[in-house]
Amino acid sequence: MHELSLCERLLDLLQEESRRHAFRRVTRIRLAVGQFACVDPDALRFAFDVVRRDTLADGAAVEIDQPPGLVWCEDCGCERRVPERLAPCPACGGLRLSPRGGDELTLVELEVA
Ligand SMILES: [Zn+2]
Structure with missing residues (x-):
């Protein structure tokens, strides 16, 4: 289970971060898990509940954003949302697409005490 x-x-x-910024507890965490990041937000929450027991993040609220998969279509010259990584452009059916988002797995915000 990754x-x-x-x-x-x-x-x-x-x-x-807690050493660098001298805080003792994390009260809120916001993560971005892209639609194509191959991470299940529920599994992530569950795993984090196990891992953080008796740590500085014990009891912190966890929020998970799921940015949609985005591509840049060369043919439309436009950014489009796609349901799957290898789907064609939903507007023109074109295949000349470059990934623009949806793979990210990042820590967006942190609230500490
Ligand atoms: Zn297009």
Whole structure:
């Protein structure tokens, strides 16, 4: 289950931040998990609940945003939302697309005490 290793990395990151910015507790975390990031937000939440027990993030509220998959269509010269990574442009059916988002897995916001 790779969500678990992701959560361990997230916790490492939080601990590093807490040393750098001298806080003791995390009260709120906001993550962005792109539609194509291959991470299940529920599994991520569950894994994080396990990993953070008795750590600085114990009890923190966790919010997960899911940015949609975006591509740039060369034919339309426009950014489009796509339901799947390999789907053609929904407007013109074109295949000359470059990924523009939806793969991200990032820590967006942190509230600390
Ligand atoms: Zn197009």
